[in-house]
Amino acid sequence: MQETIKPPVEVRYQEELEALKNEDQNVKKPDNWQMSPKAVRTFILGSEKPVKYQGEKYYIKKKYFGNDALVERCIVTLAGNRGLMLVGEPGTAKTMLSELLSAAISGNSKNTIQGTAGTTEDMIKYSWNYALLLAKGPSREALVPSPLYIGMEKGILTRFEEITRTPAEIQDSLISVLSDKVLNVPELGDEGFLFARPGFNVIGTANTRDKGVNEMSSALKRRFNFETVMPVNKVSLEKQIILNEVNMLAQESHVDMQADEDVAELLASTYHELREGVSSYGHRIDKPNAVMSTAEAVSVYYQTMLTGYYYGDGHLDVNCLVQNLVGAISKEDKDDLEKVKGYFNTVIRDKSSKEGGLWKQYYEARKWLK
Numbered sequence: 455m456q457e458t459i460k461p462p463v464e465v466r467y468q469e470e471l472e473a474l475k476n477e478d479q480n481v482k483k484p485d486n487w488q489m490s491p492k493a494v495r496t497f498i499l500g501s502e503k504p505v506k507y508q509g510e511k512y513y514i515k516k517k518y519f520g521n522d523a524l525v526e527r528c529i530v531t532l533a534g535n536r537g538l539m540l541v542g543e544p545g546t547a548k549t550m551l552s553e554l555l556s557a558a559i560s561g562n563s564k565n566t567i568q569g570t571a572g573t574t575e576d577m578i579k580y581s582w583n584y585a586l587l588l589a590k591g592p593s594r595e596a597l598v599p600s601p602l603y604i605g606m607e608k609g610i611l612t613r614f615e616e617i618t619r620t621p622a623e624i625q626d627s628l629i630s631v632l633s634d635k636v637l638n639v640p641e642l643g644d645e646g647f648l649f650a651r652p653g654f655n656v657i658g659t660a661n662t663r664d665k666g667v668n669e670m671s672s673a674l675k676r677r678f679n680f681e682t683v684m685p686v687n688k689v690s691l692e693k694q695i696i697l698n699e700v701n702m703l704a705q706e707s708h709v710d711m712q713a714d715e716d717v718a719e720l721l722a723s724t725y726h727e728l729r730e731g732v733s734s735y736g737h738r739i740d741k742p743n744a745v746m747s748t749a750e751a752v753s754v755y756y757q758t759m760l761t762g763y764y765y766g767d768g769h770l771d772v773n774c775l776v777q778n779l780v781g782a783i784s785k786e787d788k789d790d791l792e793k794v795k796g797y798f799n800t801v802i803r804d805k806s807s808k809e810g811g812l813w814k815q816y817y818e819a820r821k822w823l824k
Contacts (some may be wrong), residue, residue, distance in 0.1 A: 455765055463556075463562050464561055464563055467497070467517075469507075470514055471557065471561070472517070473505040473507035474514070475488055475489050478492075484533045484559075484652070484653070485652030486609040486610075487559050487560075487653060487693060488560065488561050489559070491529045491530065492805070494529050495525060496556065497558045498525055500514050501513075501514045507700070508634065518550065519686065519694060520547065520691075521684065525551070526623075527555070529555070530770060531681075532555065532559060532611070533637075534679075535553075536679050537655060537656045538555075538679055538681065539617075539659070539660065539675075539680045540660075540701070541662060541681070542661070543662055543663065543745065544661050544684075544745045544747055544749075545747020545750055546683045546684065546685055546747060546749075547683065548659040548661075548683050549615060552659055556613055560610035560653065562609075563612065564612065565610055565612050566613040567600075567602070567614045569614065569619040571620070573624055574624065574766075575623075575624060575627050575727075576600060578601065578602050578614075578627060578628075579603055579627065581597075581602050582596055582597060582598050583597075583598055591644070594645075597639065598697065602646065605650075605654050605656070606635070606648055606650035606651065606654050609650070609652050610653055610654065610803035613658075614628075615658075615779065616659065617658045617659065617670070618660045618661070618665070618670060620668060622671065625674055626673070628712075629674055630823065631669075632677035635649065635654065636650065637650075651768055659679060660808075662793055663745070685747065685748065686726075689722050689723050690722075692725065692726055692748050693722040696743060697756055699717055699720050699756075703752075703756050709763050710768075711762070713759070716811075717812070718755065721755055722751065724797075725747075725751040728741060728793075728797060729747075729800065730741055737800055737801050739793075739797055740793040740796060740797075742787070742793050743789075743816065744782070745786075753774065754778045754782050755775070757773045758778050772815045773819045776816070776819040776822045780822060780823060780824075793824060798817065806818075
């Protein structure tokens with residue numbers, strides 16, 4: 455396959471998926487699922503026990519660091535043919551979780567609707583090839599299926615990203631499909647009823663920061679099981695995510711550098727404390743309005759790594775880290791920068807005097823907070 459910037463989950467983890475499917479051959483699974491719920495869980499949450507496939511041993515990596523019970527509930531929801539809605543703050547890995555679920559269950563994470571203010575019904579259901587429509591009239595040949603149609607026709611999952619960014623009438627077009635699992639194409643007459651194959655379902659995502667933009671109707675909400683994806687609540691977990699994601703990005707970009715554990719812990723602590731509004735020493739902190747997500751922390755670290763790789767000597771510069779931190783935090787509200795300055799002048803100052811080393815360098819780099 456031609457090299458891509460971000461390969462789909464089913465391509466990135468192809469060997470793991472094949473190994474799990476091979477081991478899962480004689481296990482009961484929902485209709486049209488490529489592996490059992492237990493194997494889906496293993497694919498997402500990892501396993502210490504290796505899986506044997508074609509004479510090789512494959513260790514299944516943990517890909518989602520969060521609430522394991524939430525993952526299990528998501529899998530059961532989809533097995534029960536009920537829509538799944540993942541809600542939470544931006545950057546809490548809702549999209550990644552929906553991709554992992556789709557790749558494991560359907561072998562396809564690309565059947566996706568990206569919700570925006572400009573999303574129309576034909577982007578969700580179907581449109582027409584107007585040349586064929588004029589030449590032959592309404593027919594299946596002239597119909598151009600959209601992700602919802604494809605999911606129903608093939609019996610695979612359809613991902614609906616940022617559903618609350620779409621207008622209310624577009625959201626409500628899902629109600630009958632989720633209720634009756636049938637899509638009507640009036641132009642095709644009696645042959646215009648598409649009944650969903652087993653395996654079809656919808657995974658939606660919505661940011662709580664978008665609440666009120668295009669709030670879902672009560673009727674639509676009833677068609678979904680809601681799961682709230684919370685931010686990572688442990689510095690150690692956030693550090694591990696940063697290390698894993700940055701190293702993966704570096705590998706895919708052929709950047710010959712490895713993420714530093716101490717820097718990852720420093721950045722994880724910063725994001726965790728600013729997000730929670732309290733330091734590990736018990737200081738109360740003014741929380742920024744910016745999204746202090748783990749995804750943003752990964753971006754800050756990776757930008758700093760690239761700067762060191764292309765402009766420096768292959769080492770990460772703490773001054774550059776603080777500069778990138780400023781760019782990430784101050785893009786929504788200029789007052790956030792003052793809150794970060796206060797954080798450095800209290801929390802980081804104390805950590806610098808007590809722990810020294812990297813924390814001292816970090817504190818000295820506060821001159822870039824301007």
